[in-house]
Amino acid sequence: MTEFLAYPFFQRALAAGAVTAVLCGALSFFVVLRRLAFVGSGVAHAAFGGVAIATLLGVPPGLGALVVALTVAGATARASESSGVTEDAAVGVFTVAAMAAGVVALGFVKTNVDLFGLMFGNILTVSGSDLGLLAGAGAAVLAALVFFFRPLLLVSVDEEGAAAAGVPVGAMRLLVLVLISVTVVVALKVVGILLVSALLVLPGAIARAISARWPGFLAGSVGAALVMVLGGLFLSVAVDIAPGASIILLGAALFVASLVAVRARSVG
Amino acid sequence: MSVGIRFEGIEVRFGGLPVLAAATGALPPGERTALVGPNGGGKTTLVRVLIGALVPDAGRVAFVDGTGREVPRPRIGYLSQRSTLSPLAPVSGLDLVSLSLDARPGLGRRLAVREEAASALRRAGLPEEAVSRPVGRLSGGQRQRVLLARAIAGAPEVLVLDEPDTALDAEGLKTLRRIVAEEVAAGRTVVYVTHDSAAMGGADRVFRVDRSVVEEPPDEENA
Numbered sequence: 001m002t003e004f005l006a007y008p009f010f011q012r013a014l015a016a017g018a019v020t021a022v023l024c025g026a027l028s029f030f031v032v033l034r035r036l037a038f039v040g041s042g043v044a045h046a047a048f049g050g051v052a053i054a055t056l057l058g059v060p061p062g063l064g065a066l067v068v069a070l071t072v073a074g075a076t077a078r079a080s081e082s083s084g085v086t087e088d089a090a091v092g093v094f095t096v097a098a099m100a101a102g103v104v105a106l107g108f109v110k111t112n113v114d115l116f117g118l119m120f121g122n123i124l125t126v127s128g129s130d131l132g133l134l135a136g137a138g139a140a141v142l143a144a145l146v147f148f149f150r151p152l153l154l155v156s157v158d159e160e161g162a163a164a165a166g167v168p169v170g171a172m173r174l175l176v177l178v179l180i181s182v183t184v185v186v187a188l189k190v191v192g193i194l195l196v197s198a199l200l201v202l203p204g205a206i207a208r209a210i211s212a213r214w215p216g217f218l219a220g221s222v223g224a225a226l227v228m229v230l231g232g233l234f235l236s237v238a239v240d241i242a243p244g245a246s247i248i249l250l251g252a253a254l255f256v257a258s259l260v261a262v263r264a265r266s267v268g
Numbered sequence: 269m270s271v272g273i274r275f276e277g278i279e280v281r282f283g284g285l286p287v288l289a290a291a292t293g294a295l296p297p298g299e300r301t302a303l304v305g306p307n308g309g310g311k312t313t314l315v316r317v318l319i320g321a322l323v324p325d326a327g328r329v330a331f332v333d334g335t336g337r338e339v340p341r342p343r344i345g346y347l348s349q350r351s352t353l354s355p356l357a358p359v360s361g362l363d364l365v366s367l368s369l370d371a372r373p374g375l376g377r378r379l380a381v382r383e384e385a386a387s388a389l390r391r392a393g394l395p396e397e398a399v400s401r402p403v404g405r406l407s408g409g410q411r412q413r414v415l416l417a418r419a420i421a422g423a424p425e426v427l428v429l430d431e432p433d434t435a436l437d438a439e440g441l442k443t444l445r446r447i448v449a450e451e452v453a454a455g456r457t458v459v460y461v462t463h464d465s466a467a468m469g470g471a472d473r474v475f476r477v478d479r480s481v482v483e484e485p486p487d488e489e490n491a
Contacts, residue, residue, distance in 0.1 A: 147375070157353060157359050158357070159352065160348050161364075161368055164320070166343070208356065212405065213359075214359055214363065
């Protein structure tokens, strides 16, 4: 299996996988803390509408996905801020609207759209320019997470306390949604729309079962994402299955194992 | 400098139903004010407006100095009625108080923050061994002491306590009364929601909140 390491396409896949894992793992910490699992999934599905509309208009699909994902994220933050609708409910409405618009747009598209690749990703076809874009966007998201870590953490564990401490709670809510949107779009190539939402939830869920303190929780989330993505890649070439699916199946197995370990620890 | 709060014409509606209507009042600097009233009367809603956690449908909140001149929003120490902390929140009491003291964006941090937080936790009477434990693994009374420590940490000019005696045992109540007395003596403005205006050792002013706000004479025995 190690002969794959010599192939440039596999080296690019490993590098893209590592960047995606660090990004999704770090964000998964906040997704699980703020119970935004459905929001991550919703934004990913909304990106589908963006890709379809962009294809119809002849602009880069990634740009369409980003614009629609950010629009849905902004509308979700605005609705939950001004009308008291929960973020989950708001994103549920905007997501189906964006997907429906995408289906309508696809009806007018004359060229072929790689729907399978869009849904499940194709990490083994990541190009050098894809990797550069991923690294650039990833660096920006990570820089924002590091710079705003303290207010984001406080808002995530206690919004009222954060408001009293003078933290702009609405802006922090929006920031998390924007970072999720950017991450979803850059991770599309790696794991696809259907699976990126799982990559935003599973690492944090695994880490939460392991550590009750934030440093361990955060490090565990990034570590679990790296094991999922890199382990899933090697698994896919070892047993010849789709890499996106192997990444998520490995994550699901790790999650079950973490629950069993926690249960064994509490019983013991 | 002592900072007071003035609120004028506050209106809040939830689902079209008025919770507060034309609520107006002034909480003078350096005094102890009790907000009393029936359940559902709008006491917690009013304090959420005062701390900036809830934007009212109408009206405004201003912070004033001893001469009545408006000043910028001061640091506010806040203890909520029900803990809004998730039991799964992966922070210890020390983390929580430290974050509340210094939640600015950026890479640098004040080195004294952890010591300030630890000192507030000691003052609130949290046992030493519980200081670094995740808040989800503390008892209700211990968690209330963490929230009290967060409210008083860093010597905020205004202290807003929403039913602070919840879940506290007799020793905890004694600590709470002592802390409130010390804060008032240090010139801080203390506002607390209570069903018993004598609970925190009496009040200089009492406001009854029941959709509107009406000032009542304080109980003379406890004033």
